[in-house]
Amino acid sequence: MQLTVWTYEGPPHIGAMRVATAMEGLHYVLHAPQGDTYADLLFTMIERRAKRPPVTYTTFQARDLGGDTAALFKDAVAAAYERFRPQAMIVGASCTAELIQDDPGGLAKALGLPIPVIPLELPAYQKKENWGASETFYRLVRALSGPPVERGPVDGRRRSCNLLGPTALGFRHRDDLIEIRAILGRLGIAVNVVAPSGATPADLGRLGEADFNIVLYPEIARAAAQYLEKAHGQPFVETVPIGVGATTRFVEAVAALAGVDPAPVLAGAPSRLPWYSRSVDSTYLTGKRVFVFGDATHALAIARVAAQEIGFRLVGLGTYTREFAREVRAEAALHGIEATITDDYLDVEAAIQAAAPELVLGTQMERHVAKRLGIPCAVISAPVHVQDFPARHSPQMGFEGANVLFDALVHPLMMGLEEHLLGMFRDDPEFHDGAAPSHLGHRPSDGTHAVGRAPAASPLAPAPAPIRIEGEAAIQTASWAPDAEKELKKIPFFVRGKARANTERYARERRLPLITLETLYDAKAHFSR
């Protein structure tokens, strides 16, 4: 048993719903108790879908358990077929129905419906939402993609690809797809089928006609792409095009597979991110301590953007996607940090506190943790709430996605000039340590300056270095002489914490009883080596 308040992922049948809801002409009959229909509102409210998800629930109750729940299930399948006339169906059990052990696959098969009925085995007590989506998509592709297709000779023919992975309730999947389609259009590559999003079961039957596959979200589509590689000989590209570098690599990889020239797409300055990052206002972003957490796809991609394209320093990286733990650990190791692989938000909160970042990039959950800790934050991954299914075009992928990311990652922080002014005029009433970024409105003032204090207290302090402590006295922190304390306050607040910690460490190591003006500058000189 695991004590849980917040869960990053729903149960696996929610993943199956994400696939079914993304598709057209597919119906899902879910053997589930009354109440499991709550999942509908994730789609109708958070994603604001205008249609009910194509899911029929058996909604059995206690009085049904004494009778024949199997018959109830069969009736539900038959009625759903009659009413919706889908091209194909998926059937399965939610967590409770898994325990009562009716066999959805067998029962549905016994009905002899004239359409493919694909049974799903989604172990609800072991697996979670993303796995459920991946497994469902894989099963659909396996059942419907048909026998190997004879593709015409490649010479002179326009190549085509499938785009795999976008689902319902996917973080920015809608707009990512627009960006990727545009890139492929400019490369002269045809898109054969996009799936699951917008595809029908019949479309899945045409998957084999493409020359290759593009996996946009490995958590969801890697298994299906691996199957298609084996069954249809289709190679696949799995570079997630989030960030300028990754998009460039993606374009090159796709162009190489299609035998086309990537140059027209890469020519000029396809994204504003590089110039914005180079502009002097961004100098202040250098080395800002950032903590990244999310699903593996986004955490990995955003960590690279943060470190290599915006110049932040990665002080934390983690994911709740255990299936991709190895990849995330490897990336974290490159930054000399240990990855946080957990689905317990309290562990993530502890890791954030320990890493003392100046910016948190995470899910809805990290947004709340960061708010509590008074740290700026941007959302980069599901789970997200309704505001992260925006009306405006806001992709994460492609060159426009990189533009969106630059804004998203930088806005929660002080603009460079603003931060500079705060340092220069810190004694002016308008520019005090507690001033929040001017574009983010104001926190209620309770006399303490949470924003100013947080960075001064911890994030800018040097990483704890092993200090040899000799004797009891060494633990004592030297007290500050009034003039030294006064001088310290003249140091801009965003480096003041570091200056204070360094000076105290310097004094401690030298067992100085009092920190004077001289000690302050001695320490500054010592640490500036």
Added chain:
Amino acid sequence: MNAHAPQPAACDVEIRPERGQRAVFCGLTSIVWLHRKIQDAFFLVVGSRTCAHLIQSAAGVMIFAEPRFATAIIDERDLAGLADMNEELDRVVTRLIERRPEIRLLFLVGSCPSEVIKLDLSRAALRLSQRLAPEVRVLNYSGSGIETTFTQGEDACLAALVPGLPEATEADDDLLVVGALADIVEDQFARLFAELGIRARFLPARRAERMPSVGRGTRYLLAQPFLTDTARALEERGARRLAAPFPLGAEGTTGWLRAAAEAFGIDPARFDTVTAPGLRRARQALAPYREKLSGKRVFFFPDSQLEVPLARFLAREMAAELIEVGTPYLHRAHLAAEIEQLPGGTLVVDGQSLDDGLDRCRAARPDLTVCGLGLANPLEAEGLTTKWSIELLFTPIQGYEQAGDLAELFARPLDRRARLEV
């Protein structure tokens, strides 16, 4: 008193049972408002990831403010053997109480998975109660979807509280008001009863150690229509229910208060004096909304069992027309005073067959459809105006002072549709 209201004609009300797919919440959802009401209680759901996901979805952002509810997620190891599972539960509870020492009352809330595998939570509650006494009392009830629909979770919770309520003495001639009400509503009612000269106490109380007493002779008034099991448990303790409509709207509130006043032998003149200011304000607040809601055709999908009293309010006080009143469960005795006041020809559907209900709704094309969040946007997209029903549970709607707010909840979607030009 209400010139626009249709004449009551109870005999014409058709009550039609229906079975089939149901689009409703399970009883776990009621934790979201119950935990706010009982301030030192903690609700631990013993269930699956689905249960945790449901509560998270229902609780929205509330989940981050150190909520007093959580889920002990059953995993594969637990399913291997029952003995092991009780140990696991004890471990989880111990950890929980260590982290939250201020908790005085812990509810172990059963779910579909825990009920289906027959995990004996009542025994677990006894065992843990003995271990954690006297600081923490541990109770259990089921909020599972197989046994409870949405607000029935509150019923199960309150019913679990009843056996442990202190025994009332002969001297305690208090009125017991049953059903969680928003604090502001509870305070208003407490003041009104005090002015009438009735000592009223409320179940649930705001703190675990201040739960009201009950005994032979206790007279209770249901503030909510979904308290079947709680009422039964109270009757077993010798309490007697006062038949009344529910305190929604000016009429409902007056009827509800009057039932108590009559039972306690309050002078009618005094009753009129005490209720007059509230009644006047409620009528005043309702008047502008009657214009907007009068003649509007309303369709209720089943959700909370509040549908019948709400329909009565809309028909009688707002002069709305009722197409269909769906309710997940109909307790005829508790709702007798309500059904009696429904306009003639009203169709009350007890239970649900979702797709059939949707067919009827689409065919009728109501002016306003009251439904859950899973249906609301899809129906809006079909051009129907909807009012999402969950809000009626989270918003203070009972009593005189809230009558206008209640009408506004129904008028707002119509107003909005009229405003939008794109």
